[in-house]
Amino acid sequence: MHMRTIDSLAEADLVALDGQAVRASVELAARVRPADLSRPTPCLGWTVYGLLAHMTTQHYGFAAASRGEDDLALWRLRPLGDDPVGSYRTSAGHVMEAFAVGGVLERVFPLPEFGSGVAFPGRQAISFHFIDYVVHSWDLAKALGAEVTFPPDLLDAALAVARAVPDGRARREPGAAFAPALAWSGGSRMDEIVAALGRSPGWPEPAGAVAVLGTASTPSSSA
Template sequence: MDLLKELLSTDFRDLDRRALDLWLGTLAQVKPDMLARPTPCPDWTLHGLIRHQLNQDAGFAAAARGEGARPSVWRGADLGDDPHAAAAASADRVTAAFAAAGPRDEFHLPEIGDGTAVPASLAIGFHLVDAVVHAWDAAVTIGVPWEPDAELVEASLRVAAIVPEDGRTPGEAFAPPVPAAAGAGPRDRLLALLGRSPAWR
């Protein structure tokens, strides 16, 4: 079975929720004075990174309801006074939307390209990668461990291998791949595949 067929036949919903819990566990350690810190995404402070993930949650949830083609649903997230609470509510909404989606549903993902629609399994896999890797972005920004389990890393690596490179530029959510160090483990290979240096500080 080739990689794409394998991904299309995988139900990522439970793994996606675990990825969101990893993300939320990191955000629980964020203090208000950390929100202005720079992150590995050069154009985003930590506040901007969190807002981006909330926008992704909202967009993917809308896509699961058949409304993802409207660009406005991918913008406008508000962290309010409690970013962790906002992220937790956002995670619950996207989890519920994914639970209601059928395996043969198609999600419109305009961030990949106008008119682009992908099967639900693959779309949820893309969201999984977002949550896992942005959890690293947040963790390294505030200096706490990033500890996804081996199954999350392996699933993320498989999905990341087909994330389009077209349009990936520095400053976007995912930059072009960078070389991984010789003998790098799965976590570091995942980061390198999505344009991150594990040595970033």
């Protein structure tokens, strides 16, 4: 199968793939009931509520970045109020509307979470958002005991992004976006993607299971 890379995608294609990932996360969020908010997720230390709050905040942060807004305060964790699912749905619509503006890939996105004055080309910034919501959809599905499926072209693009994320010492630092990559010995394309980004495809591991790498039980805490 030909592997589509992010650089080979037209603007409409990349924005559409990102939108598919976001909509999948919205569909999963719609399944969340009050009792589910305290469930653990593959993101170490985060409950379903914490994951939704992070995802909501990131949507608003990326939307602001697409408009050239460089304010770290816009990336501070947002409370979800009395309707966490509704708050998440609103944030998802907001970022998809922001990314739908023509020429968005040619804009410069300030991403102050990476450091003061740090900015990325729109194509690269949206690829960050895209891979986050492919993986976060998986995170949410796992937490709910559900499944998430994506078409092959989306998984090809997501795997290309996952493989491009630098591995090594930086992934072991506190607050790293992803944990170190895990060995992958077969399974679905989605399994390969999450393993490349430090998630164990078998989460939650059976009691007494031994991880392939020492970080298998330490998924990302921030992305």
